[in-house]
Amino acid sequence: MAATELDPFEMPAGLAESVLDRARRAGCDHAELRVERIRSQAVALRDGEVETAADDTESGIGLRVLHDGSIGFAATVAHDAGAAVDLVDEALQVARVASRATGRRVELAAENPHGEVEWTSPHRTDPVLVPLSEKVSMLGDWSARVLDAAGIDHVSVSVLAVTEDKCYADLAGTVARQRRVRVHPRLEAVALGDGGDFETMRTLAPPVGRGWEYLEGDGWDWESELARLPGLLRDKLSSPSVTAGRYDLVIAPTNLWLTIHESIGHATELDRALGYEAAYAGTSFATPDRLGRLAYGSAALNVTGDRTAAHGLATVAIDDEGVEGQTFDLIRDGTLVGYQLDRAIAAATGMGRSNGCAFADSALHIPIQRMANVSLAPAEDEGPTTDELIRGVTRGIYVEGDKSWSIDMQRYNFQFTGQRFFAIENGRLAGQLRDVAYQATTTEFWGSLVAVGGASTYLLGGAFNCGKGQPGQVAPVSHGCPSALVSDVRILNAKEESGR
Amino acid sequence: MSLPAPHEVVERALAAAQGERCVVIVEESSQSEVRFANNTTTTNGRRRDRRVVVVRFCDVAGGIAAGVASRSGDVDVTQMLEAATADARSSPPSPDAAPLVEGGADAGFDDAPAVGDLQAFAPILDGLAGAFDGARSSDRVLAGFVEHHTDTVYLGSTTGLRRRHSQPTGAVHMVARSTDGTRSAWVADATGDFSTVDVGAMDARLSARLEWAKRTVALPEGRYEVVLPPEAVADLMVDLTNYAGGQDAEEGRTVFSAPGGGTRIGERLSELPFHLYGDPAEPGLECAPFLTVGASSSEASVFDNGMPIGATSWLEEGRLANLRYHRAAAERSGARFAPPVDNLVLELGGAKGTTEDLVARTDRGLLLTCLWYIREVDPSTLLLTGLTRDGVYLVEGGEITGAVNNFRFNESPVDLLSRTIEVGSSVRSLGREFGEWVNRSRMPPLRVADFNMSSISAAS
Numbered sequence: 001m002a003a004t005e006l007d008p009f010e011m012p013a014g015l016a017e018s019v020l021d022r023a024r025r026a027g028c029d030h031a032e033l034r035v036e037r038i039r040s041q042a043v044a045l046r047d048g049e050v051e052t053a054a055d056d057t058e059s060g061i062g063l064r065v066l067h068d069g070s071i072g073f074a075a076t077v078a079h080d081a082g083a084a085v086d087l088v089d090e091a092l093q094v095a096r097v098a099s100r101a102t103g104r105r106v107e108l109a110a111e112n113p114h115g116e117v118e119w120t121s122p123h124r125t126d127p128v129l130v131p132l133s134e135k136v137s138m139l140g141d142w143s144a145r146v147l148d149a150a151g152i153d154h155v156s157v158s159v160l161a162v163t164e165d166k167c168y169a170d171l172a173g174t175v176a177r178q179r180r181v182r183v184h185p186r187l188e189a190v191a192l193g194d195g196g197d198f199e200t201m202r203t204l205a206p207p208v209g210r211g212w213e214y215l216e217g218d219g220w221d222w223e224s225e226l227a228r229l230p231g232l233l234r235d236k237l238s239s240p241s242v243t244a245g246r247y248d249l250v251i252a253p254t255n256l257w258l259t260i261h262e263s264i265g266h267a268t269e270l271d272r273a274l275g276y277e278a279a280y281a282g283t284s285f286a287t288p289d290r291l292g293r294l295a296y297g298s299a300a301l302n303v304t305g306d307r308t309a310a311h312g313l314a315t316v317a318i319d320d321e322g323v324e325g326q327t328f329d330l331i332r333d334g335t336l337v338g339y340q341l342d343r344a345i346a347a348a349t350g351m352g353r354s355n356g357c358a359f360a361d362s363a364l365h366i367p368i369q370r371m372a373n374v375s376l377a378p379a380e381d382e383g384p385t386t387d388e389l390i391r392g393v394t395r396g397i398y399v400e401g402d403k404s405w406s407i408d409m410q411r412y413n414f415q416f417t418g419q420r421f422f423a424i425e426n427g428r429l430a431g432q433l434r435d436v437a438y439q440a441t442t443t444e445f446w447g448s449l450v451a452v453g454g455a456s457t458y459l460l461g462g463a464f465n466c467g468k469g470q471p472g473q474v475a476p477v478s479h480g481c482p483s484a485l486v487s488d489v490r491i492l493n494a495k496e497e498s499g500r
Numbered sequence: 501m502s503l504p505a506p507h508e509v510v511e512r513a514l515a516a517a518q519g520e521r522c523v524v525i526v527e528e529s530s531q532s533e534v535r536f537a538n539n540t541t542t543t544n545g546r547r548r549d550r551r552v553v554v555v556r557f558c559d560v561a562g563g564i565a566a567g568v569a570s571r572s573g574d575v576d577v578t579q580m581l582e583a584a585t586a587d588a589r590s591s592p593p594s595p596d597a598a599p600l601v602e603g604g605a606d607a608g609f610d611d612a613p614a615v616g617d618l619q620a621f622a623p624i625l626d627g628l629a630g631a632f633d634g635a636r637s638s639d640r641v642l643a644g645f646v647e648h649h650t651d652t653v654y655l656g657s658t659t660g661l662r663r664r665h666s667q668p669t670g671a672v673h674m675v676a677r678s679t680d681g682t683r684s685a686w687v688a689d690a691t692g693d694f695s696t697v698d699v700g701a702m703d704a705r706l707s708a709r710l711e712w713a714k715r716t717v718a719l720p721e722g723r724y725e726v727v728l729p730p731e732a733v734a735d736l737m738v739d740l741t742n743y744a745g746g747q748d749a750e751e752g753r754t755v756f757s758a759p760g761g762g763t764r765i766g767e768r769l770s771e772l773p774f775h776l777y778g779d780p781a782e783p784g785l786e787c788a789p790f791l792t793v794g795a796s797s798s799e800a801s802v803f804d805n806g807m808p809i810g811a812t813s814w815l816e817e818g819r820l821a822n823l824r825y826h827r828a829a830a831e832r833s834g835a836r837f838a839p840p841v842d843n844l845v846l847e848l849g850g851a852k853g854t855t856e857d858l859v860a861r862t863d864r865g866l867l868l869t870c871l872w873y874i875r876e877v878d879p880s881t882l883l884l885t886g887l888t889r890d891g892v893y894l895v896e897g898g899e900i901t902g903a904v905n906n907f908r909f910n911e912s913p914v915d916l917l918s919r920t921i922e923v924g925s926s927v928r929s930l931g932r933e934f935g936e937w938v939n940r941s942r943m944p945p946l947r948v949a950d951f952n953m954s955s956i957s958a959a960s
Contacts, residue, residue, distance in 0.1 A: 006573065046747075046798060049595045054795035055583060056570040060549075073545035077573035078502050094532075094546050097618055101629040103540030103636075132567075133590040154751050192752045196759030198880065276537040278643035279675040279686075282872075285958070364547045406873045406908075408887040410959035413908050415885050417877060437877060437885075439908070439955055469543075470535055470645040470673075472936055490955075497910035497954060498881040 006059040006079045008035045008167035009177050015081045016169040022088045023065055024171055030066040030108055031091075032170040032322060033084070036363035039128045039165075043135045044158035048143045050136055052158070060363035063087040069105025070095040071344075073366040109346035109354050111323050113173035119317035120179040122310060123211030127161030127183045130212045135159060138215060139185075142226055146189050149230030151237070153198075154190040159183060159215065160207075160464065162476075168318060176318035182209050182476055184464050189229060191237045199434070201233040202419055204254040204401045206461040207476070209311040219311070232420060232432070239432040242421065244493045248396035248450075249438060249486045250389045255418045256376070257461025257479040258402040263442040264296075264303055265374040265479065266468075267411035268330045269357075270339035270349065281468045282409025285442070286336055288349065294336040297446025300379075300484075303331040305340050305372035307356050312373040313462045313476035314359075320367035321358040328355045330374065334446075342369035361473040368469045375460075375480035376452065383454020386483040392451075396424035397433065397491065402461070404437070415439040417494070435494040445486060453482035503550060503574050507610045507664075510656035513554055513577035521557040521600060522581070523657045523805045525792050526550065528613035531649035534621055539632040539642055541625075546618060552577070553794045555802045556584035557600065563593025566802050570794055596801035598827040603806065605662035613652035614666045620648060620694045624672065627699030634703065635676065640710065642703075644674040648694060653792055661806045665788045668692030669939050671930055672699070675890060676706035682716075682960050683903065685709035686869055686890035688731065690930040690939050709869070709891055713903035717894050721907065723950040725865035725921070727895065729855045730929035730943035732871045736884070736913040737776060737846050737943065738934040739874055741814055743882055746823035746835055747798040755882035755914055756823060763823055765835070770818040770917035774848055778841025779811035784928065785940040787842035800839060801826035812838050815846075818917070843940035846926060853924040855945040860898040861922065862947060867893040867900060870932035871909070882912045887957050889932065906960070907953035922947035 016033050023031035037059040044052035061084050062075035072095025074087040139157045147155045161183045168176045184207035192198045205220045214220060251259070266284070271277060273284040286294055307316050307325035316325045321343045330338045341351060342358040359370035390398055401419025408414075421436040422429045462478035504512075506526040513524040529549040535542045552575045556567045567588030569580040624646055635642045652666040670692050677684040685706045689697055728736070749756040749763040756764050780789040791807045793800045804826050813821040822838040830837040859867055869891035877883040885908060892904040924945040931938065 005576065005579075042795065044797075046595075050565075050592055051595070052795050052797055053566075053587060053591060054568045054570065055587060058551075058570075058572045060572060062547075070541070071544055073543065075545070075547040077548065077550050079573050080502050083502050090546055093618060094544050097621055097625060098534055098541040098544040100622065100625040101534075101536065101541050101632060103538070103632050106542075131590065132587045136591065154753070190751065190753050196752065196757060196880070198752050198757075200753065200879070274538070275641060275643060275677070276542060278537055278641070278677060278684075279535075279645055279673055282959075283681070364549055366543045366545045368543060404875045404877045404885065406875045406885045406887070408906065408908070408957040408959040409872055409889055410957075412959050413887065413906075413955060413957035415877075415908060415910075415954075435878070441958065470936075471531070471533055471647060492910070492954065494878040494883055494910075495881070497952060498878060498883040498912050499915065499950075499952070 006035065006037050008037055008165045011035055011167055012081055015084055018081060019063060019084050019088060020169060020171055022085055026088060026092055028065040028067050030171060032064050032168065034062045034320060034363050035167040036060060037165045038162065038362060040160065040162045041128050042160050043139060045139050045143050046156050047154055048140055048147060053132055058362055061087065062363040063091050064366055065091045065095060066106060066108060067092055067095045070099040070102050071106055075364040106344055107347040108343040111343065111354065114318060114324060115173065117176040117318055121181050121209050121315060123181040125212040126163055126181060127212040128163045142187055145226050146187060146230055151191050151234040152189050152230050153192045155187065157187040159185040168320065168322060170322045172322060174318060174322040178317055180209065181211050182207060182313055183214050185215050189233050191233045193237050199233060199237040201229060201236060202401065203229065204419060207313065207464050209313050209315060236432045236434065239434050241495060242433040242436045242491060242493050244491055244496060246488050247491050248393045249489050250393060250396060250398045251484050251486065252386065252400045253459035253461055253481045253483060254401045255399045256481045256484055258405050259416055260374060260376055260479045260481055262405060262407040263411055263414055265371045267442065268339050269369055269371065270341055270345045271369040280470050285410045285412055291336055295334055296331050296336050296443060297334045298449045299334045300449050300452050301331050301334045301446050302377040303374060304328065305330050305374050307372050309373045309460065309478060309480065311460060312478040314371060314373045314478060319356040319358045320360050321354065323354045323356040323358065326355050340369060340372055345369060359475050361475055365473050370468060370475045371466060371477045373478045378455045378458045378482035379452050384451060386453055386457050389451060389453055389483055389485045390424055390429065391427040392485065393424045394426055397436065398422040398424055398429060412441050437492040437494050439490045439492055445489065448487045450485040450487050452484045457483040506613055506654045509552060509577065510654050513581065514656050514658055516578050516581050517658055519658065521658055523555040525553040526654040528652045529649055530615045532616055532618050532621060533645065533647040534625060535645050536628060537643040539635050554580040554584045555805065556581060556588045558585065558588040560589065560593055564597040565591040566594050567591065568795055568802060596796050596803055596826050596828045598801065598803040600657055600659050601661055601806035602659045603661040606664045609662045609664045614650045616648050616650040621646060624694060624697055624699055631699055631703040639679045641677045641679055642674060646672050653788065655792055655806050657806055663790045663806055667787060670694060671935065671939060672697050674702050674706060676710055678710060683710050683713040684890045684960060686932065688930045690928060690935065712893055712900050715902035717902045717904050719904050721953050721955045723952055725949050726951040727855060727858045727862055727865060727867045728946045728948060729868065730927050730945055731931055732868050733846060733943040733946055734929045734931035734941045735871050735874060735933045736916065737844060738931055738938045739884060740913040741844060744814060744823050745799045746825040746833060747829050749823055750833060754879055756820060764820050765823060766819055768819045769815065769914055772848055772920055772923065773817040774815050774846060774917060775813065776815035776846045777811060777813040778843050780809050780841060782843055782845060785843040785942060787940055791839050799824040799826060801828060804839065807839065809839055809841055812841055844938055845942045846944060848923040848944065851923040851925060851944055855924065858922055858924050858945050858947050859895050859900065862895045862898060865895045866904060867895050872933055874933050877910065882914050883910055884912065885910050906957040908955045908957055910952050910954040916948055919949045920946050921949050
């Protein structure tokens with residue numbers, strides 16, 4: 001058989017129908033077929049020289065069935081209709097083997113079929129189709145600009161561009177063809193000091209659901225960021241080491257998105273809260289018995305989940321179980337009011353309809369509950385600017401950019417670092433600080449949320465690589481938030497923590 | 501599965517290159533897994549994967565450039581060659597350029613890929629069914645994961661080199677929690693041969709640990725003497741080697757950078773003569789004896805595809821012995837070519853004893869189960885942060901006297917080696933955090949002084 005390119009938007013006629021028909025005749029209560037093609041290009045330069053240039057296309061066909069209360073999944077990278085139909089028997093075999101130790105029948109929450117759906121994430125230029133030479137040229141220019149600046153010793157710059165095409169079809173009659181585009185450019189500079197001392201600083205631009213136009217300035221001011229970075233890094237290298245203690249923090253969205261991701265995003269996944277990730281990603285302190293009662297934070301804490309935000313990395317029209325993308329409340333006025341759901345968890349808990357949080361990172365992986373864009377709402381009306389939040393702090397630290405992150409398996413205790421920490425003295429920035437890490441417990445931290453900034457401070461941050469599940473899957477996800485003021489947070493000195 | 505034989509894909513792609521320099525890699529994988537939680541199976545799956553990588557090398561002004569195309573499934577090798585060639589021709593010279601690897605053909609290069617059998621899971625699932633019944637009747641909840649994959653890689657080059665390697669990889673993870681969620685324990689077994697897995701014995705170890713936790717002791721943050729079981733040591737040593745890149749160290753940006761420039765190779769990191777190494781021929785931990793690289797980085801180069809991988813020491817006699825370099829960087833730096841190896845062993849000559857033996861010789865300290873969510877905080881010291889998970893136990897007078905709350909730690913695996921008080925025998929171990937990527941490791945238990953528990957975690 002001749003090799004063929006698998007195109008989810010141009011599938012062989014009758015492929016989905018023949019697979020689903022066979023599943024129906026085999027007695028499956030549910031079957032969903034996903035045909036996916038994920039094209040990506042990774043380019044990295046180190047001190048101006050091309051270090052990595054990889055062009056990849058990952059494609060395949062995955063089938064999940066629900067048969068007699070057990071889940072079975074099978075997938076192949078073969079592209080022909082015969083291999084696709086064979087997946088029915090393989091998935092059924094998996095379901096039967098697994099049923100030897102099935103303690104409870106799996107059911108899926110109802111979802112009305114959506115018929116034929118076609119959706120493309122908003123973008124102008126497919127970033128994967130931009131020629132390699134153009135990518136190398138742009139990254140080379142960025143690299144040279146920073147490397148030429150005084151006091152900069154090394155520069156690493158990279159971009160990862162992804163175009164994800166997916167065709168979803170299920171027994172209920174939903175057929176969704178979707179294209180999602182995303183890019184993640186980043187530049188990190190290194191400055192060396194005396195006696196082996198050094199510091200690094202990375203650009204703050206988040207990964208986004210946009211095309212190549214993002215690198216050309218649509219949605220981010222690269223000119224300004226690249227111009228400022230060398231001076232900020234030089235200042236950082238000569239800055240004093242922080243004195244450990246408790247400080248008020250003004251946290252920019254470029255840092256706060258990750259704190260939201262870890263301490264709210266994962267904690268409000270109901271599969272975790274119910275123990276379905278107990279062996280790996282962990283559980284959650286935000287258990288269902290506390291729904292509607294748990295004081296998650298101060299009244300300024302209002303958090304939604306959504307799969308609809310423009311340029312959001314978790315945004316879809318239809319999720320990987322055939323559920324329409326939605327927006328829903330997770331925390332309202334500081335109280336836990338909702339969870340992220342997939343269809344099995346929604347059915348098991350009687351929570352009604354799934355809110356569309358199923359995702360598989362490729363055709364070869366089974367859909368599991370994954371994070372929506374989980375975002376902190378800005379203050380109503382105009383709200384304070386970041387400068388106004390800083391002006392309200394007597395002794396504190398202003399935090400920009402994410403770096404190190406870690407949280408426990410029930411989402412209580414977390415520790416984060418950042419790219420830049422500025423001392424705040426009597427309402428003004430007073431130079432950078434080094435070796436800063438902030439550490440807190442989730443409800444204590446969000447309970448100390450004094451104020452959130454207005455819409456003018458709001459930014460969509462995010463990551464390409466949120467990990468969960470066994471076998472491990474990665475999911476892209478965004479988190480919008482304004483700047484925020486949090487009082488009395490424990491600050492560590494990283495050098496002292498290492499005993500030096 | 502209606503795909504052409506992997507060796508035929510290699511030959512077809514090399515033929516299509518018409519004598520121009522090219523390397524082709526086909527990675528064939530057969531994977532099955534069963535996941536369980538709340539005393540029932542949950543997401544279970546089976547897949548066949550094939551990744552094909554074509555690397556084309558072209559002369560460009562000033563040197564040689566490489567272009568890479570990767571695809572899955574039934575690939576069009578002509579289209580891949582065209583894509584790789586276009587990328588190579590439009591690229592500047594590669595800083596990692598080196599002569600392509602010469603060599604002959606492995607016996608069995610034409611053999612079909614190995615395929616795993618789902619029925620191998622049947623006895624484990626029967627064991628789990630019994631364990632679930634036992635758990636339900638004793639107020640315990642079991643969760644975990646059973647995975648098995650068989651990976652076969654084929655590598656061919658226009659130099660005539662033909663290499664093939666096949667290996668099974670498997671793991672069983674089990675977590676037990678009390679139904680009230682206050683106690684938890686974890687055990688894991690890494691093996692490619694499921695006939696050696698005894699689910700009942702694993703379940704019994706979990707039960708014993710939950711029994712230990714019936715008495716609880718609250719302890720504050722601070723520095724403690726700890727017994728790290730091999731699974732915890734595995735994660736710390738994997739992270740130590742993760743940051744052992746030679747070029748990064750030379751550029752002055754890692755813990756292995758020398759203060760005045762260069763690297764710390766040759767410097768003593770521990771008074772104990774630890775040996776940390778990887779070796780494809782390590783008995784019981786055998787792995788690919790040649791290099792496959794799908795995309796160049798600062799430490800691995802597509803030009804090195806097919807290079808033999810030998811035993812490589814990262815620490816020798818307690819001294820930093822090697823950092824990772826591809827051939828071109830090694831030559832520039834006067835260092836040894838040291839590619840990544842898919843296994844990791846830490847041992848101390850003459851060390852004897854199990855984790856339990858180390859506990860028995862501990863006057864007062866903490867026995868950890870495993871570490872979790874480990875991330876770098878400070879690259880200059882390789883300060884890592886993370887959490888204890890699924891069981892921290894108080895040791896008094898050589899005996900376990902109860903369970904302690906979890907902690908967040910801030911520790912450097914480099915500093916930790918110099919604070920090691922006692923070392924046990926090295927055994928096969930699977931790290932909780934990084935075992936998914938480094939399945940083949942052999943580690944000893946360690947007793948370490950002044951382990952920095954930075955704060956308390958309320959997680960249980």
